[in-house]
Amino acid sequence: MSKKNDRIFVKGNEAIARGALAAKCKCFFGYPITPQNDIPEYMSSEIIKAGGDFVQAESEVAAANMLLGAGASGVRAMTSSSSPGIALKQEAISYMAGSEIPAVIVNMNRGGPGLGDIGPAQGDYYQSTRGGGHGDYRHFTFGPGTVQEAYDLTIKAFDIAFKQRTPVLILGDAILGQMKEPITPWLPENIDEEAGRDWAVTGRTGGREKRLVKSLFLEEGALAEQNRHLQAKYDSWKSMTEAEQFETEDADLILCAYGSIGRIAKSAVRKFRKDGKKVGLFRPITLYPFPSDELKELAEQGKRFLTIEHNLGQMLDDVRLAIRTVADSDFYPIYPGNLPTPDELEEPILKCLEGK
Amino acid sequence: MSEMNEKLVFDRPDSVIDRPTHYCPGCHHGIAHRLVGELLDEMDLTEKTLMVTSIGCSVFLYNYLNADAVEAPHGRAPAVATGVKRARPDSFVFTYQGDGDLASIGMAEIMHAANRGEKMSVVFVNNTVYGMTGGQMAPTTMIGQVTTTTPAGRCQTHEGAPIRMTEIIASLGGTAFAARGALNTVANIKKSRKYLKKAFEFQLNGTGFGFVELLSGCPTNWKMTALAANERIKDEMIPYFPLGVYKDVSEEGGVC
Numbered sequence: 001m002s003k004k005n006d007r008i009f010v011k012g013n014e015a016i017a018r019g020a021l022a023a024k025c026k027c028f029f030g031y032p033i034t035p036q037n038d039i040p041e042y043m044s045s046e047i048i049k050a051g052g053d054f055v056q057a058e059s060e061v062a063a064a065n066m067l068l069g070a071g072a073s074g075v076r077a078m079t080s081s082s083s084p085g086i087a088l089k090q091e092a093i094s095y096m097a098g099s100e101i102p103a104v105i106v107n108m109n110r111g112g113p114g115l116g117d118i119g120p121a122q123g124d125y126y127q128s129t130r131g132g133g134h135g136d137y138r139h140f141t142f143g144p145g146t147v148q149e150a151y152d153l154t155i156k157a158f159d160i161a162f163k164q165r166t167p168v169l170i171l172g173d174a175i176l177g178q179m180k181e182p183i184t185p186w187l188p189e190n191i192d193e194e195a196g197r198d199w200a201v202t203g204r205t206g207g208r209e210k211r212l213v214k215s216l217f218l219e220e221g222a223l224a225e226q227n228r229h230l231q232a233k234y235d236s237w238k239s240m241t242e243a244e245q246f247e248t249e250d251a252d253l254i255l256c257a258y259g260s261i262g263r264i265a266k267s268a269v270r271k272f273r274k275d276g277k278k279v280g281l282f283r284p285i286t287l288y289p290f291p292s293d294e295l296k297e298l299a300e301q302g303k304r305f306l307t308i309e310h311n312l313g314q315m316l317d318d319v320r321l322a323i324r325t326v327a328d329s330d331f332y333p334i335y336p337g338n339l340p341t342p343d344e345l346e347e348p349i350l351k352c353l354e355g356k
Numbered sequence: 357m358s359e360m361n362e363k364l365v366f367d368r369p370d371s372v373i374d375r376p377t378h379y380c381p382g383c384h385h386g387i388a389h390r391l392v393g394e395l396l397d398e399m400d401l402t403e404k405t406l407m408v409t410s411i412g413c414s415v416f417l418y419n420y421l422n423a424d425a426v427e428a429p430h431g432r433a434p435a436v437a438t439g440v441k442r443a444r445p446d447s448f449v450f451t452y453q454g455d456g457d458l459a460s461i462g463m464a465e466i467m468h469a470a471n472r473g474e475k476m477s478v479v480f481v482n483n484t485v486y487g488m489t490g491g492q493m494a495p496t497t498m499i500g501q502v503t504t505t506t507p508a509g510r511c512q513t514h515e516g517a518p519i520r521m522t523e524i525i526a527s528l529g530g531t532a533f534a535a536r537g538a539l540n541t542v543a544n545i546k547k548s549r550k551y552l553k554k555a556f557e558f559q560l561n562g563t564g565f566g567f568v569e570l571l572s573g574c575p576t577n578w579k580m581t582a583l584a585a586n587e588r589i590k591d592e593m594i595p596y597f598p599l600g601v602y603k604d605v606s607e608e609g610g611v612c
Contacts, residue, residue, distance in 0.1 A: 053443075053445075055472075065428065065432040065436045068429075068435075068439060069428075069438060073439075092432070095427075099427065201406050201425065204422075206403070212426075212427075216415065
C-alpha cells in the first residue's frame, strides 16, 4: 500500500501525460481539441523540462506524421487527440502499422458522428479496434477505467509499442480525461531507450548498412508476405489480453462494459450485490486484442450477459463473437451526449435479471 | 596514352548506389539525385543523413542514395521530417518532393515546417505535372498545358494559376534560404548544386529551413523528346518561374 504523501490528485488527462514522461517519452506532437487539451498543455512545458521536445502541429494530420517520423527514428513519442482529430490521424496510423513504427496515440473519445459534442462517448470503439485507416491492420488498444489505470497503461503502452513495433492506442473519454482522482505515480525501471531499435532510422554511423522504414511493397508477393507477417504478429497478441472481473464467480448476470462505463457499471454491481442480487462485471482492459477466451469461460458456466456501452452497439460485436457458440448478450445503449449514472443502469439490469 | 597516365575527372559519388534508375529517359530526377549524392559525399554527411522520401516517381530515392530513409505519406514529408529532426536533432534531414506532393496535398505541411524554421532541407522537384499517376494536372502546371485532367489545356479561370512555391516559402519567417534552379543546362545544374549546398549549410549551422526548387523535365508526360523538354524549361517555365535566390538570411542579417 502506498503512503498517502506519495499520492497526487490529478485529472485523467494529466495522468496520461505524467505516465508518458515516466516512460521516457521524448517527443510530443499535438493539436488542440476538446476534451484532451490538458495533455498537450502539460507536455508543452514538462517534456521540455525533461529534455524532450514539443511541437504544436498545424493539424492533426501533421501531428500524426511527426509522430511517424519520431517513431521511425526509434525515439519514444506520443500524440493525443479526440474523435474528429483521431479520424484525421488515421492516415499516418495506417502507415505506421504498415511500416511497423512504434508510437503511442491517445484518443479521449467525444460524442459523434461529425462534430457531435464535446461530452463523453464510446463511439470510436470500431475505429479503435478494427484499424481505423486503410488496409488490413490492427493495433494494440487499451481502455483504461480509472485515472491510476490511465497512468499505468500509458507506461505499458510504450513498452508494447517498442517490443511489438506497433502503434498503441489508449482509448479514454471525456469522463476519464476530466475526472480528478488520487493516484500513486511510479517510475518504471531500466528503460533502455536504445534497445530493440536495430531497425530504426538513426544514420549510418560507423558505416553500417543503410536502413529503410517503409510500407511500400511492390515486388511480386512482397505485400502478401508483409501482411502475413503482420497478421501473425497480431495473432500472437492473443496471450496479452487483460480484463477485470468483479463479482463474476457466482453471478447470474454479467455486465460487459469498458472504460468509464465499466466503472459506472461497477457501482451498479455493488448496489445490486447489497440487495443480494447476483450481478457481476466483466471489464475488458485490452480492447484489441479482446479478452475473448476469458469471456467465453464465463459463458460456458451458464452466465447471462448484458453489454452496456456509451454508443449504439460496437463492443457488443466482440462480446457476441467471443460467446457465440454458447450464449448471447443483451444490450443497453447509452446515447452519446448524456452522462450516465449508476442509477440509470438499474432498470435495464433489473429487466435482464427478471427476464429469465 | 597509357591507362596509368589517365586522370579520372568524373566518377560516381559513394553516396549514390551503383544501380540503374527506374526513371524514364530524359527525366531529371537522376541529375537531382546525383547532385544530392555529390553533396552528401563532399560535406561528409552520409552517416548522419536521415532521408524522408515522399510519394510519386521519386519515392524510390532510397534505392539510389546510400543513407537511412523513412517513407512519408502523400505530402506529409515535411511533417515526418519535423518528427525525425526533433527526435534526432544531430542528424542531417532532408525531404525530396515533387510538385503534386509538395504544392498540392502537402501545402499545409511545407508552409508550416518552413514557418517554424525547422532545421531541415527540402529538395523540391517541379516538372509541372503528376508523373507517377500518369500525367494529371499539378498545382504548377502552366496555363495552356495539356494534361490528362486538363485536356483542353490549363485555364486560369477554371483551374487557377500555377503556384510559385519558392516565392511563397521565401516569404515565411522561418525560412533561412529559398532558391530556384533548373536542370535543363549544365550552367543551371551547376547553379542548382550551389543552391543545394547553401540550403544544406543552413541546416548544419542551425540557422533555419532551406528550400531549393529544381525546374525539371518530364518528357514522357509532356510527350516530348528529352531535348525538346529542356527547351520547354527555358522557353516556358523559366519566364514564369524565374531562377535565383529568393531568400538568404546570411545576406539579410539572420532570423531569430
